[in-house]
Amino acid sequence: MKPIRLSVNGRDIEVEVEPRQHLADFVREELLLTGTHLGCEHGVCGACTVLIDGAPARACIAFPVALDGAAITTVEGLADDPVAARLREAFMAEHGLQCGFCTPGMLIMARDIVLRRPGADDAAIRHELAGNLCRCTGYIGIIRAVRAVAAERAKAGEAAVVTRSGAVAPPLHISPLTLPVAPARLPDGQDARPGRSEDKPAAGAGFVPEPLRNPVELVQDFEVPASRAQVWALFQDPAQVIACLPGARLTAPSDGRRVNAEMLVKLGPIQAAFGGTGVIAADPANWTGTIEGGGVDRRSATRVQARLVYGLDELPGAAATRVRVEVAYVLQGPLAQMSRGALARDLAARLTAAFATNLTALLRGETAPAQPAPLDAGSLLFSLVKDWLRRLFRRA
Amino acid sequence: MVAQGQDGERSGGAKAHKGVGASVRRKEDARLLAGRGRFIGDMRFPGQLEAAFLRSSLAHARIKAVHIPAHLEGRAFVHADMAGVKDILAKTGLPGFRVSAQPSLASGKVRFVGEPVVMVLAENRALAEDLCEEIEVEYEELPANVDMLRAAKDGAALIHEDWAENVFLVSSTEKNFDETLKGAPIQVTREVRTSRQCMAPLEGKGCIALFDRTVEQLTLWTSTQMPHIVRSGLAECLGLDTRKIRVVAPDVGGGFGWKGLLQPEEVCCAWASLRLDRPVKWLEDRREHLIAAANCREHHYVMTAYADTEGRLLGLEAQAHVDAGAYSVYPFSACLEGAQVVSNLPGPYNLPAYRCRTYSVCSNKPPIVPYRGVARTGVCTAMELMIDAVARAAGLEPYEVRQRNLVRPDQMPFTSITGKDFDMGDYPESLRRAFAMIDHQGVRARQQAAEADGRRIGLGYAVYCEQGAHGTSVYHGWGIPMVPGIESCGARLTPDGTLEVRIGSQSHGQSMETTLAQVACEVLGIDPELVNVVHGDTAMTPYSTGTWGSRSAVMAGGAVASACERLAGRIARIGAHLLQAPLEAVTVRDAQVIGPQGSVSFREVAATWYLAPQNLPADIDPDGLDLVAGYRPTVDTGTFSYAAHACVVAVAPETGEVEILDYVIVEDGGVLLNPMVVDGQIYGGTAQGIGTALYEEMIYDGHGQPLASTLADYLLPGAGEMPDVCIAHMETPSPNTRFGQKGIGEGGAIAPPAAIGNAINDALAGLGAEMTVSPMTPRRVRDAVEAARQKASAESRSVGGFAS
Amino acid sequence: MKAARFDYLRPVDCAGAIAALEDASARPMAGGQSLGPMLNLRLSRPGCVVDISRLPELRRVEERPDGILYGAGLTHAEFEDGAVADPTPGFLARIAHGIAYRAVRNRGTIGGSLAHADPAADWPTTLAALGARVHLAGPAGTRELPVEAFILGAFETALAPGEIIAGIFVPRRSARARFGYRKSCRKVGEFAEAMCAVLVDPEGDVQRLAIGATEARQLVIAEAGTAINSPEVVDDILRAAGLAADPATFRLRREVVRQAIAALATKSQPEGQPA
Structure with missing residues (x-):
């Protein structure tokens, strides 16, 4: 908990906040100012729009801990604001609301528009309202209401107002609801996460790989400067194989047939840790083998299944070996629910390439990548989510 | 006692035309524009727990195991914990219809991404989500049926394993169709496809369940379009008498159909509130809506x-x-x-x-x-x-x-x-x-x-x-759990002569608080401002199948008119007595009873009935100024x-x-x-x-x-x-x-x-x-x-x- | 969803911020318009959020003879409103006006946008076309890079661990300079499927063209005279950059580039912008 001071609707408050609590939850849950609505919590829909130091902002992606000293105005704080009053009247006259859920955010945005742009025409109003979604009205009544008030202000000769860093007069009667109430959450420490229970079966005890359905598949060939027997021996040592995968490590010693491993993936601001189990099968007669495994990023419940088939061919002279690796995988769960799919191949290719590089280094006798760093930005899952990221964050 | 020549305002009559056909401003607007609506997320009760659902990450899989750490005992629940709760069944009477049983928490297998598997309760949502991360579900994946054309074919993995194919129902009709058509000069064939959508009301679904000891009723506040239907469905799933359940819809932030169903999460919250004797709340967030709905x-x-x-x-x-x-x-x-x-x-x-x-x-x-x-x-x-x-x-x-x-x-x-x-x-x-x-x-x-x-x-x-x-006549042949019939409305003149009308459908943006008051105005001449339209609460309203199928203006509107007409008759009898005029000689208009020699306002009629019964004749109709009337269209x-x-x-x-x-x-x-x-x-x-x-x-x-x-x-x-x-x-x-x-x-x-x-x-x-x-x-x-x-x-x- | 737990620090100066960011689990946050949603979706789980929005160095506007050095923490709205001086004839305000929505522009920062390096965002492509340079501060000191060298790919930058963007230097352009900008978005304020920015300044013989919303870093042509004058050259450039594989997408990109070039002549304002 961190202490902060805020002015909310003209009342100064001192309060301790949990850093992760966003401003909309703070005013709704701690101050009972429930006029600020949550429509998405991703900064897209605009229902939670409030004024921070006079300027509209998304309360769902603003955090009070970072707003120390700021003045917040919610829809309740505009009770006596003359511009908001005029807009309320216009919204009623033009049927600018139906269910009313988007309305507080819409009203706050509308007020900002008529202040900044008196006389704004329909095209300008549509552009300015684009970040506030309404599912009921089709916007027509809202646009008419904003246009009417914007035109009135222009006609009255009102100058454009800079709302950034502007002050907003508090309501005449400060609502008792702006008093902080006892937080509903547990105090710090009481909810510290204990370790996992013992009832969970030992990881991988009964692991049977499932067949992969519609996997993404790719193949990579590379040569390594070592004899086939040397390479084969390496492939039979799970610890060494795992060490060649960026970000991966064994979580328990392997019996040579089963591996319990963990793989960290860090992609820009996203982190995932896939823990899982694999089964190794070797066919020495044909110099081929298979590693099949499945893992879960427990926090996001994203599941990955993968299969690696390798085959070794002796090159002329017996001093070098061609390694053929076929990788197939399926990713499902929240980390998969955001991409357009096709880009996953690219990242798996990078992973396979890194594997080849590390394996070659190891066979050359260079230092094995003891604790290889997870592939950072521009690697692994990163590509998978980049389309999605673009959709979400093109605005930054 | 008899007030003569009162103006409309004092009598409660509408001065300007505010009845049917008038673009009256909405009565709902003032509270919503002030941020004073009361949506489900705005409500909370002392001791309330919030639910987060751990949902299936796979589209089709068998659940092999759910690993719940011991310290989550009493906070995390799976299907087996809800013994006695019945699956949601929406059967039809149509021949060949295959029945699916929808468990409120997945049982044995999961059938779509987002299906609830574990309910986790904590003091707030963030904590409940923290706890969800400690739970692990082991799945055995099955082939997912994603493309409906392939899902319907032989050999597709069966979603309900006792079915012969992945088809609920084949509906067909044929009339006057014969092979001579194949000789038509113009024949055009097209393949048309429309994509899957989310309804995406700005407010997600949500509910709070609480056992109300004072009336021994489980009360479910829920963001719904059809409180009476949710009540019936919930009673069926929980095995409770319907009288033991009250369902209330507060302000609802848009529905469009998404809030016209009994939701598994509603059943879970209701069950948990009974089991734990604590208020239990769930709010659907945007991610849940997009993924699971x-x-x-x-x-x-x-x-x-x-x-x-x-x-x-x-x-x-x-x-x-x-x-x-x-x-x-x-x-x-x-x-x-x-x-x-x-x-x-x-x-x-x-x-x-x-x-x-x-x-x-x-x-x-x-x-x-x-x-x-x-x-x-x-x-x-x-x-x-x-x-x-x-x-x-x-x-x-x-x-x-x-x-x-x-x-x-x-x-x-x-x-x-x-x-x-x-x-x-x-x-x-x-x-x-x-x-x-x-x-x-x-x-x-x-x-x-x-x-x-x-x-x-x-x-x-x-x-x-x-x-x-x-x-x-349209619905009974389907044999689904809901057949609309006669729509009812309760109408009550209050002691001060204002009006309450109570309807069982629910207004979530349709403006019924205004339009139905206009209907009352049309019949009784009472200013819509003096009419309260009460809706969305099974304890306060007569049964209705709710708001769906573009029905409320016709059905609730008709019911309000019927109830107001019946009420007008009762008002007229009291008014006629007060005016000392024969019943046939008085009319009800502008919120007054108007007789040959004067008029009496609703306020005075109501005051007489409630506060001065000594002024009523001994043979007065005892049924009074509070009634329920029904309506259905002629066809x-x-x-x-x-x-x-x-x-x-x-x-x-x-x-x-x-x-x-x-x-x-x-x-x-x-x-x-x-x-x-x-x-x-x-x-x-x-x-x-x-x-x-x-x-x-x-x-x-x-x-x-x-x-x-x-x-x-x-x-x-x-x-x-x-x-x-x-x-x-x-x-x-x-x-x-x-x-x-x-x-x-x-x-x-x-x-x-x-x-x-x-x-x-x-x-x-x-x-x-x-x-x-x-x-x-x-x-x-x-x-x-x-x-x-x-x-x-x-x-x-x-x-x-x-x-x- | 609600954010997973994180700690919060607000260092008082750049050095403090850099030190705090040496913890690998720490993430910088300025306007929070990109990080906020990621936190709420629990996709980003920093151990600590380091608030750099109030660092004095990130709020400066330093006029130099050849341009202006902006602190990275200046908001899109401050550019849109002309609250900070502009070394171009109004280009920065114009671009800022088209970024997302006003409520986002009030908090989102120019530095945050560059650090996020979304190929479909407005600033990276615009600033690349304007020939801007990124000033970085980190444990190893300060350095500067042209925008096109700073952005390595989609969401990939040259930022080293612990390093932050301190400022962005935008070169001065003459009053006769023209800027053509076009993006194709599915809806107002949403991400672009294709975008192009063109700068022509007769004084100094500047002709730069940047193509954004590719799957990778912006395609920047520093000597774009031929491309601007002959559309076939643009086709070749797109082909050479591997952006012509899908014929329908190729046509989209080509059209957007042509329209951006055409916009040089019309001086068109973005939608909804007062003339």
């Missing part, structure tokens, strides 16, 4: 239209698939949509011959729920794209082909080829007016010249009729509002961008209770239709993973995407309803994909491109243009190889 609009059609050279339809043959998702939803079932496809596909046209077969397919996606317009948005898109295709094949104006096939006013009332009883109206006239308003000739002239910016202009029409306020097969939509678009073939330049709607909702509100419903519906036409689509990958989890991936139309729609009204009264009103709530959402699609195809016709998949995104437009170009260049090569 993309549940509507996914249709596929293969259609052949037969016509003569004049463009007159001779017959229509269709095979349709509706992706109904994993379960049959309570109360509408998994087959409402498919059955509506069969019966509504011919639309407002006089079709001589028809054959249609529809498969309601079970898939590994969220269960289908009727969304505003229900199947009609899909069938209108399919049928209207066909009409334009026929027109192109016949070399005729699409406008003209429509005029030649629409049911004419002289044929009304008309029974359609699927047995729909069209009540009244002039369909061709609505189209004629749209033709004039969109400036058809002007647009055609403009198309002759190339646009300076290289874009192509297109003009499109769509006509539909919308059955609303379906009654018993209960539903009202048929209709509309013609016309639009002009500009399409940029290179970028695929589509701009709507003009959009007009000529609609007939009969008598409008409040024209401002009706326009608002049409605008809002149209915006959703534009979303369907151009923006909204939940894409699934081959494993059934939904690929949008924020509103930045799933695009809803914003102010910048909504054109300035122009509406004209025709107002042909329905002969069957109390005021001649018709249901209009859904219509706006029905026609836009068809009108816009036709306009885009009109624009692209010169390039040889035609689109039949919605939404018509820039990507799809570009691909269609590219495909047409490649086809053209292949053809020119094959004819002689000279470049154009």
Whole structure:
């Protein structure tokens, strides 16, 4: 908990906040100012729009801990604001609301528009309202209401107002609801996460790989400067194989047939840790083998299944070996629910390439990548989510 | 005692006309504009726990194990913990319907991504989500049925393993269809597809369950469109007497159908509140909604239209698939949509011959729920794209082909080829007016010249009729858990002479608090400001199936009128006594009882009844000023509002961008209770239709993973995407309803994909491109243009190889 | 969803911020318009959020003879409103006006946008076309890079661990300079499927063209005279950059580039912008 001071609707408050609590939850849950609505919590829909130091902002992606000293105005704080009053009247006259859920955010945005742009025409109003979604009205009544008030202000000769860093007069009667109430959450420490229970079966005890359905598949060939027997021996040592995968490590010693491993993936601001189990099968007669495994990023419940088939061919002279690796995988769960799919191949290719590089280094006798760093930005899952990221964050 | 010559204000009468037909300002607005609405998320109770659901990350899998750490005992619950709770069953009486049992928490297997598996309770949502991360579910994956055409085929992995195939129901009809049609001069075949959508009300669903010891009732506050239906369903699942349950809908932030069902999460919260004796709350967040509730609009059609050279339809043959998702939803079932496809596909046209077969397919996606317009948005898109295709094949104006096939006013009332009883109206006239308003000739002239910016202009029409306020005769044959019958209203004159009307349907943006007060005003002359419309609470309102199917203006409106009329009779008797006039000599008007020599206000009538009974005659009717009355229309097969939509678009073939330049709607909702509100419903519906036409689509990958989890991936139309729609009204009264009103709530959402699609195809016709998949995104437009170009260049090569 | 737990620090100066960011689990946050949603979706789980929005160095506007050095913490709205001086004839305000929505522009920062390196965002492509340079501060001191060298790929930058963007230097352009900008978005304020920015300044013979919204870093042509004058050259450039594989997408990109070039002549304002 961190202490902060805020002015909310003209009342100064001192309060301790949990850093992760966003401003909309703070005013709704701690101050009972429930006029600020949550429509998405991703900064897209605009229902939670409030004024921070006079300027509209998304309360769902603003955090009070970072707003120390700021003045917040919610829809309740505009009770006596003359511009908001005029807009309320216009919204009623033009049927600018139906269910009313988007309305507080819409009203706050509308007020900002008529202040900044008196006389704004329909095209300008549509552009300015684009970040506030309404599912009921089709916007027509809202646009008419904003246009009417914007035109009135222009006609009255009102100058454009800079709302950034502007002050907003508090309501005449400060609502008792702006008093902080006892937080509903547990105090710090009481909810510290204990370790996992013992009832969970030992990881991988009964692991049977499932067949992969519609996997993404790719193949990579590379040569390594070592004899086939040397390479084969390496492939039979799970610890060494795992060490060649960026970000991966064994979580328990392997019996040579089963591996319990963990793989960290860090992609820009996203982190995932896939823990899982694999089964190794070797066919020495044909110099081929298979590693099949499945893992879960427990926090996001994203599941990955993968299969690696390798085959070794002796090159002329017996001093070098061609390694053929076929990788197939399926990713499902929240980390998969955001991409357009096709880009996953690219990242798996990078992973396979890194594997080849590390394996070659190891066979050359260079230092094995003891604790290889997870592939950072521009690697692994990163590509998978980049389309999605673009959709979400093109605005930054 | 007798006040004479009081003005309207003192008597409570409405001075200006505020009854039926007046654009009265909404009574709901003041609280909502002040941020003083009370939505489900705004409520909380001491000791409340909040739920987070750990949901399936796979589309189809067996649950091998759920690992819950010991310290979550009493906070995390799985299906086995809910012993005694019954699965949600939405059966139908239709022959061949396969019943799916929907467990409130997944049992044994999961059937779609987002299906709840574990309920976790904590002091707030963030903590509950923290705890969810400590739980692990082990799955054995099964093949996911993502494409409904393949899911319906033999060999697909069975979603419900006791079924023979992944099909809930096959619906079909055939009339006058014979092989002679195959000789028709014009035969056009098309494959049309509409994509899966989310309804996306701005407020998600949510509920709070609490056992109210004072009345020994489990009370569920829930964001619903149908509190009485939720009550019945909940009683069934929990094995409680219905009297032990009260369901209350507070302010509801939009529904559109998504809040017209019994939700598994509602059952879970109710159960948990009984088990723990604590208030339990769940709020659906946007991610949950997008992942677990993309549940509507996914249709596929293969259609052949037969016509003569004049463009007159001779017959229509269709095979349709509706992706109904994993379960049959309570109360509408998994087959409402498919059955509506069969019966509504011919639309407002006089079709001589028809054959249609529809498969309601079970898939590994969220269960289908009727969304505003229900199947009609899909069938209108399919049928209207066909009409334009026929027109192109016949070399005729699409406008003209429509005029030649629409049911004419002289044929009304008309029974359609699927047995729909069209009540009244002039369909061709609505189209004629749209033709004039969109400036058809002007647009055609403009198309002759190339646009300076290289874009192509297109003009499109769509006509539909919308059955609303379906009654018993429409629904009883389906055998679903809900059959609408007589709608009731409670009316009570309070001791100060103001009025409460209590209805069992629910208003969540439809403005019923205003329009039903206007109905009371129309009957009693009381100012709507002095009328409270109480709705959404089973403890305070008579039974109703709720708000769905464009029914409330007709049904609740009729019920309020009936109750007010009955109340007027009782008021009149007391008033006549006070006026010392014979009952036949008094009338009720302007919130007064008016006699030959004076009048008495409602206030005085009420004061006498409640506060001064000594002034009543000994033989007064003891039933008093509080009553319940019922209503149903004279014909209960539903009202048929209709509309013609016309639009002009500009399409940029290179970028695929589509701009709507003009959009007009000529609609007939009969008598409008409040024209401002009706326009608002049409605008809002149209915006959703534009979303369907151009923006909204939940894409699934081959494993059934939904690929949008924020509103930045799933695009809803914003102010910048909504054109300035122009509406004209025709107002042909329905002969069957109390005021001649018709249901209009859904219509706006029905026609836009068809009108816009036709306009885009009109624009692209010169390039040889035609689109039949919605939404018509820039990507799809570009691909269609590219495909047409490649086809053209292949053809020119094959004819002689000279470049154009 | 609600954010997972994180700690919060607000260092008082750049050095403090850099030190705090040496913890690998720490993430910098300025306007929070990108990080906020990621936190709420629990996709980003920093141990600590380091608030750099109030660092004095990130709020400066330093006029130099050849341009202006902006602190990275200036908001899109401050550019849109002309609250900070502009070394171009109004280009920065114009671009800022088209970024997302006003409520986002009030909090989102120019530095945050560059650090996020979304290929479809407005600033990276615009600033690359304007020839801007990124000033970085980190444990190893300060350095500067041209925008096109700073952005390595989609969401990939040259930022080293612990390093932050301190400022952005935008070169001065003459009053006769023209800027053509076009993006193709599915809806207002949403991400672009294709975008292009063109700068022509007759004084100094500057002709730069940047193509954004590719799957990778911006394609920047520093000597774009031929491309601007002959559309076929643009086609070749797109082909050479591997952006022509899909014919329909190729046509989109080509059209957007042509329209951006055409916009040089029309001086068109973005939608909704007062003339």
